Amino acid sequence: MGVEEIVLLNADDEAVGSAPKSTSHHRNTPYHLAFSCYVVDTEGRVLITRRALDKQTxxxxxxxxxxxxxxxGEKLRDAILRRLRDELGMGDAAASATFTSVLPRFQYRAVAEDGTVENERCPVVRATVPVNGPVRPNPEEVEWAEWWTWDRCLELTERPEASPWYRLQLAELAPLGAPLEWPDAGQRDLPPALGW
Known part of the structure; x- marks a missing residue:
């Protein structure tokens, strides 16, 4: 496997280069392209995960x-499919998922306890999958994964162990209703550096 590269962005969210992911996250992390995906089943449950304990960030x-x-050069849907396969072992379920752009303009900056910074333009996508789709987390990426009700997802925002980007995203998602009600925000507001 080659070195994983991230896409560096300027203030207009245009690609200005790339850098190795493994050496790019530190106290002065450059602004770069990312995504978040919420996998939702047809009963409206959301797959919530806990990041592996030895993750760098x-x-x-x-x-x-x-x-x-x-x-x-990787499109958003292809990147999500890759991560659903590699991180959660959801190859078949992901391949049949319906993807919806829900927060195409989301961006954030967060500082971890060790000083490591996340600094991302991070569109948020919903992936709707059949009920009880198999999940086989990669232990190098995910410590734990479980299907939660939306009310339980909202409660997580009040807990200190929730990621900062989760809290910020839920603040924007909660007013949109339950996960299956989130409207399609379209692709027009995705960053110029990212195709659908």
């Missing part, structure tokens, strides 16, 4: 279903 925090970094 924000180990052990509880968060949405998966997140990641599109590589140079």
């Amino acid at each position: 924000f180990p052990g925090v509880w968060t949405g279903s998966c997140c990641g970094h599109p590589g140079p």
Whole structure:
């Protein structure tokens, strides 16, 4: 496997280069492209995960279903499919998922306890899958994964172990209603560096 690259962005969210992911997250992390995905089943339950305890950034925090970094030239849907497969073992379920852009303009900056910074333009996507789709988390990525009700997802925002991006995203998602009600925000507001 080659070196995973992240896409560096300027203030207009245009790609200005790339850098190795493994050496890019530190106290002065450059602004870069990412995504978050909430996997929702047809009963409206959300797959919530806890990041592996030895992750380089924000180990052990509880968060949405998966997140990641599109590589140079990689489209958003392809990046999500890759991470659902590699992080959660959801190859078949992901392949049949319906993807919806729900927060295409989301961006954030957060500082971990050790000083490591996340600094991302991070569109949020819902992936709707059949009920009881199989999940086989990769232990190098995910400590734990479980299907939660929306009310329980909202309660997580009040707990200190929730990731900072989860809290910020839920503040924008909660007013939109339950997960299956989130409207399609379209692709127009995705960053210029990222195709659908």
